[in-house]
Amino acid sequence: MTINHYVFLSVALFCIGIIGVLTRRNMIIIFMCVELMLNAVNLLLVAFSKMHYLAAAARDAATTAGTDAQLFVFFIMVVAAAEVSVGLAIIVMLYRNTHSVDINFLNRLKH
Amino acid sequence: MQLLFWLLTLLTLGSAVMVVYSKNPVHSILWLIVTFFGISGHYVLLNAQFLAIVNIIVYAGAIMVLFLFVVMLMNLNMTSVGIKNKWLTFAGVISGGSLMLILVAALKDASEMRSQLAMHTGDIGLINNLGMVLFKDYVLPFEISSVLFLSAMVGAVLIGKKSENELVNQ
Structure with missing residues (x-):
């Protein structure tokens, strides 16, 4: 498998997430599509870390190049977990105030 | 190995499309769990086994259960309400x-893109x-991420709890 298979897979996942954010009106599904986009980026980071590792391992067999990218993915997952808890709390609060999860009802924030 | 890659890609992309396409939010969440399992399979193919396990435990295990809790506890799984705007979808x-x-x-003609990724x-x-x-x-x-988790926990409780006058009204 070459790197471009992974790049195009990530691009496709990311664009499916964008289409979901743009077309769906349900707040929870929009939030899930944001998670999908985060995972597309994570997959791309892991694939590039392997590419970087293989380029470095050709010169030095005992290298640990590419470890940093996998730790970035780990920290992205950590931050995403915290973000989801706060985001879902906001959705619950909005549902309690407007009795709907349709983002069209949030137009009143303008007024 | 090639076959496994294409099978996992098909699983991931197909279930990602179903996340967007499903009318019922509970079905969307279940399809998203399938997507995360597909992505974890890709991590295993790239020999990133720690991230594969963390992806299953954190995303498919914790975050998706949180989504399911919110959807089911708030009884949000009704079909979509409001006007459907065809042009907006288009x-x-x-x-x-x-x-x-x-x-x-x-990206398709970039010179770096031909480099092989040796799996396993x-x-x-x-x-x-x-x-x-x-x-x-x-x-x-x-260590700082633990502070982030503490602040996220406090923030979620503070946002999610009922306000004072709502409690008085009951």
């Missing part, structure tokens, strides 16, 4: 598709190597 699909077209067209080799994704680096070089961000 415009969203067109703009997302043209973004994908532009990214693919820009290299031990950078194993927990031994990642733990050594995480607790040596990245120990400060690791």
